[in-house]
Amino acid sequence: xxxxxxxxxxxxxxxxxxxxxxxxxxxxxxxxxxxxxxxxxxxxxxxxxxxxxxxxxxxxxxxxxxxxxxxxxxxxxxxxxxxxxxxxxxxxxxxxxxxxxxxxxxxxxxxxxxxxxxxxxxxxxxxxxxxxxxxxxxxxxxxxxxxxxxxxxxxxxxxxxxxxxxxxxxxxxx
Amino acid sequence: xxxxxxxxxxxxxxxxxxxxxxxxxxxxxxxxxxxxxxxxxxxxxxxxxxxxxxxxxxxxxxxxxxxxxxxxxxxxxxxxxxxxxxxxxxxxxxxxxxxxxxxxxxxxxxxxxxxxxxxxxxxxxxxxxxxxxxxxxxxxxxxxxxxxxxxxxxx
Numbered sequence: 522x523x524x525x526x527x528x529x530x531x532x533x534x535x536x537x538x539x540x541x542x543x544x545x546x547x548x549x550x551x552x553x554x555x556x557x558x559x560x561x562x563x564x565x566x567x568x569x570x571x572x573x574x575x576x577x578x579x580x581x582x583x584x585x586x587x588x589x590x591x592x593x594x595x596x597x598x599x600x601x602x603x604x605x606x607x608x609x610x611x612x613x614x615x616x617x618x619x620x621x622x623x624x625x626x627x628x629x630x631x632x633x634x635x636x637x638x639x640x641x642x643x644x645x646x647x648x649x650x651x652x653x654x655x656x657x658x659x660x661x662x663x664x665x666x667x668x669x670x671x672x673x674x675x676x677x678x679x680x681x682x683x684x685x686x687x688x689x690x691x692x693x694x695x
Numbered sequence: 696x697x698x699x700x701x702x703x704x705x706x707x708x709x710x711x712x713x714x715x716x717x718x719x720x721x722x723x724x725x726x727x728x729x730x731x732x733x734x735x736x737x738x739x740x741x742x743x744x745x746x747x748x749x750x751x752x753x754x755x756x757x758x759x760x761x762x763x764x765x766x767x768x769x770x771x772x773x774x775x776x777x778x779x780x781x782x783x784x785x786x787x788x789x790x791x792x793x794x795x796x797x798x799x800x801x802x803x804x805x806x807x808x809x810x811x812x813x814x815x816x817x818x819x820x821x822x823x824x825x826x827x828x829x830x831x832x833x834x835x836x837x838x839x840x841x842x843x844x845x846x847x848x849x850x
Contacts, residue, residue: 549782550783552782553781649781654739
């Protein structure tokens with residue numbers, strides 16, 4: 522019996538390492554889940570004189586997608602957002618994070634604009650409030666203005682179908 | 696000409712240093728306080744670097760945030776609490792004791808105890824397992840002869 526111990530220890534260690542390989546160290550659980558979304562008022566991308574306030578969104582379920590023209594993964598995510606916006610299920614609001622207005626506008630002209638509205642966070646202050654650390658990030662915010670889910674990194678068809686859309690449907694039904 | 700080139704090259708590090716020192720300019724006391732605090736905070740982009748040493752854009756912004764909060768008179772603990780409320784315990788290099796960090800804090804001691812227990816168990820077993828050798832009369836005689844052999848005078 523005793524001589525099996527090293528083997529047992531090896532299997533346990535291997536199991537831990539295997540699970541560790543599957544974890545993504547860049548996905549840090551956000552402490553903001555189930556907390557009220559930090560309120561912000563920011564200028565709009567297309568007409569900087571106008572403001573967008575997160576308070577205006579009370580009463581509906583919405584997605585806040587943090588993106589930037591300099592962000593590489595955002596290109597990957599873009600077609601998914603375009604497809605989603607055409608389905609008219611949930612409004613997508615963009616937060617152009619630490620970007621120049623001209624660059625952001627050019628980027629949307631080139632790839633299409635999936636957003637109901639885009640606000641600009643030029644100095645990244647609101648990003649810090651939302652705990653943004655890697656663009657793109659997407660928040661699902663409910664009718665009471667509470668963050669229900671945070672997608673870190675690009676939204677994929679998979680995460681959309683499995684996580685985001687079912688959650689949106691559930692929150693809209695409430 | 697060659698010497699001039701060498702001189703110029705040896706001056707290069709001075710220029711790169713000037714770039715780093717830029718942040719320090721305004722208020723050295725506050726800056727030192729910020730650096731002390733930021734050394735214990737983790738940069739979320741390049742995760743094994745501290746907020747103080749990282750060159751990531753976000754780290755730069757967060758250092759600025761920390762400076763401004765210090766200027767507003769917030770204590771170090773209040774600033775840490777703010778960052779934790781936004782980014783979670785992950786920003787702390789020194790993770791707090793919580794239900795889900797028990798394994799992290801006590802795991803090594805548990806492993807040490809398990810190792811010691813295993814060692815004690817093995818040693819006990821070995822002692823008990825040492826065979827009691829039965830000597831025949833002939834062997835006993837030989838052993839006695841060897842043990843009682845007079846010592847070699849030369850040694």
